[in-house]
Amino acid sequence: MNYFQYIGNELFAEQVPIQEIASQVGTPAYIYSYQTLKRHFTAHDSAFGNIDHLTCFAVKANSNLAILELLGKLGAGADIVSGGELFRALKAGISPKKIVFAGVGKTQQEMEYALESEILMFNVESWQELEVLNEVAGKCGKVAPVALRVNPDISSETHPYITTGLKESKFGIDIHSALESYKKARSLKNINTIGTHVHIGSQITKVSPFVDSLERISGLIQKLRQEDIPIRYFDIGGGLGITYKDEAPPSPQEFFKALSPTLQGMDLSIISEPGRVIVGNAGALITKVLYVKKKEEKNFLIVDAGMNDIMRPSLYKAYHELLPVFIEKRQNILADIVGPICESGDFLARDRELQELFSGELIATMSAGAYGFTMSSNYNSRPRVPEVLVKGDKFRIIRERETYEDLIRGEIIPNF
Ligand SMILES: *Cc1c(COP(=O)(O)O)cnc(C)c1O
Numbered sequence: 152m153n154y155f156q157y158i159g160n161e162l163f164a165e166q167v168p169i170q171e172i173a174s175q176v177g178t179p180a181y182i183y184s185y186q187t188l189k190r191h192f193t194a195h196d197s198a199f200g201n202i203d204h205l206t207c208f209a210v211k212a213n214s215n216l217a218i219l220e221l222l223g224k225l226g227a228g229a230d231i232v233s234g235g236e237l238f239r240a241l242k243a244g245i246s247p248k249k250i251v252f253a254g255v256g257k258t259q260q261e262m263e264y265a266l267e268s269e270i271l272m273f274n275v276e277s278w279q280e281l282e283v284l285n286e287v288a289g290k291c292g293k294v295a296p297v298a299l300r301v302n303p304d305i306s307s308e309t310h311p312y313i314t315t316g317l318k319e320s321k322f323g324i325d326i327h328s329a330l331e332s333y334k335k336a337r338s339l340k341n342i343n344t345i346g347t348h349v350h351i352g353s354q355i356t357k358v359s360p361f362v363d364s365l366e367r368i369s370g371l372i373q374k375l376r377q378e379d380i381p382i383r384y385f386d387i388g389g390g391l392g393i394t395y396k397d398e399a400p401p402s403p404q405e406f407f408k409a410l411s412p413t414l415q416g417m418d419l420s421i422i423s424e425p426g427r428v429i430v431g432n433a434g435a436l437i438t439k440v441l442y443v444k445k446k447e448e449k450n451f452l453i454v455d456a457g458m459n460d461i462m463r464p465s466l467y468k469a470y471h472e473l474l475p476v477f478i479e480k481r482q483n484i485l486a487d488i489v490g491p492i493c494e495s496g497d498f499l500a501r502d503r504e505l506q507e508l509f510s511g512e513l514i515a516t517m518s519a520g521a522y523g524f525t526m527s528s529n530y531n532s533r534p535r536v537p538e539v540l541v542k543g544d545k546f547r548i549i550r551e552r553e554t555y556e557d558l559i560r561g562e563i564i565p566n567f
Pocket of ligand 1 (some may be wrong): 209211212230232253254350352353354388389390391424425426427428521
């Protein structure tokens with residue numbers, strides 16, 4: 152559910168006509184709905200009921216300060232994967248005590264920054280990383296709170312849509328050697344193992360992979376208790392999918408209900424790291440048709456948003472619904488909707504049936520709130536697009552469109 156809807160024949164974000172935003176800020180532009188964000192976060196967070204829990208929003212899905220600030224105010228913590236994301240989360244006023252730090256390639260500098268900031272915990276992904284963290288913590292005179300990220304080795308045969316929970320993936324510590332790693336971690340003076348972390352992938356639209364992996368990990372946690380390695384936090388990761396087209400992912404309530412039998416008796420504090428499910432359907436990328444090209448084999452709508460603005464179609468062949476901002480009584484056409492970038496892979500959609508559109512008309516690329524702006528780049532020296540937050544009948548620019556000067560900031564022509 153989201154708050155993008157037609158009133159009459161015109162598409163609105165909450166109570167604001169999208170056309171009005173486009174005419175003020177130009178196109179392309181990302182538009183987010185405050186009410187949708189709030190609803191999604193609250194639904195997710197409250198699904199956990201009275202179980203001790205913390206919802207850490209995955210910052211990489213959408214890292215705009217205004218979004219982080221509003222989620223923080225609703226009680227969210229942050230799941231970060233870099234020093235830059237830590238900087239953003241802190242700037243947005245999120246308490247370091249609600250920040251968890253994942254990622255396979257943390258640098259010593261990032262570790263230091265996170266230690267000095269006193270974050271809740273590091274989700275450590277390898278034995279070597281643990282040794283380095285131990286050393287860095289020693290130098291800073293700190294003890295690093297740690298959860299080991301365990302790879303549950305959920306087989307791709309059972310779950311073909313799992314991408315990070317396989318033995319051969321680069322993420323986490325193999326479940327079969329996890330107990331050994333926890334024992335070894337005990338010998339490290341500046342490490343305090345307080346948790347277990349698992350994250351099996353993204354855009355998962357069934358509960359069974361989550362249930363299977365949590366059951367595996369809960370077996371491990373029992374063994375840890377037997378070995379007198381008590382932990383306090385069980386970080387169950389993110390990855391819950393959304394509807395882009397016709398997927399039918401579980402609701403937060405269904406999701407929690409499926410996990411609840413495993414989680415209830417554990418007497419642990421549960422951390423979850425939702426990203427996409429919070430912001431995905433709370434955002435749209437508005438683009439304008441520049442040219443219509445009719446070839447014998449194919450129609451092309453050339454629009455002003457390219458793969459640098461939204462990478463998911465090119466990168467994953469991802470489907471995004473395309474809605475005309477004005478519905479007109481016209482026939483449908485079959486077209487490729489392509490951007491202005493000099494790459495054949497630059498498209499928003501291929502062979503898409505949609506209402507015939509003409510130069511100057513607007514299209515909303517739906518479900519673009521997650522991994523949309525955050526994956527955008529300056530490729531082809533295109534300034535990154537503005538982000539706008541709508542709340543009720545108001546809207547504000549929450550990131551300005553970049554200028555040509557922004558493009559060359561920091562560049563130096565040497566004098567040799
Ligand atoms: C990307 C990521 C998430 C968020 O994934 P979503 O699919 O957006 O929910 C959570 N945790 C970790 C460790 C991640 O890498």
